[in-house]
Amino acid sequence: MSELKKIQSDIAKVSNFYAQTFKIGRDKDWYILKLQEEMGELSKAYINYTGRGKNKDGNFQNELIEELADVFAHLLLLCDSLDVDINKAIQEKWLRFI
Numbered sequence: 520m521s522e523l524k525k526i527q528s529d530i531a532k533v534s535n536f537y538a539q540t541f542k543i544g545r546d547k548d549w550y551i552l553k554l555q556e557e558m559g560e561l562s563k564a565y566i567n568y569t570g571r572g573k574n575k576d577g578n579f580q581n582e583l584i585e586e587l588a589d590v591f592a593h594l595l596l597l598c599d600s601l602d603v604d605i606n607k608a609i610q611e612k613w614l615r616f617i
């Protein structure tokens with residue numbers, strides 16, 4: 520199992536626990552909607568991190584890093600929900616050039 524596949528599997532376990540704990544129904548659309556929600560949070564964190572938000576005080580690096588992790592995790596969850604082997608897709612789409 521590739522490292523990415525292991526991460527994807529572990530993230531799915533956490534997401535399953537989250538959904539059960541908070542009684543969240545995850546239909547087919549849920550995964551892409553959550554990814555979009557997290558993209559919004561990442562954009563806000565980036566705005567704060569680059570000093571373009573209303574709050575100028577504070578270090579926003581942690582917020583930025585956490586939102587990057589959320590986006591990455593939700594992208595992997597979306598791949599999982601669509602039965603997409605993202606490792607294979609990256610190999611074929613990106614890494615074939617090197």
Ligand SMILES: [Mg+2]
Nearest residue numbers: 557560586589
């Ligand atoms: Mg988030």
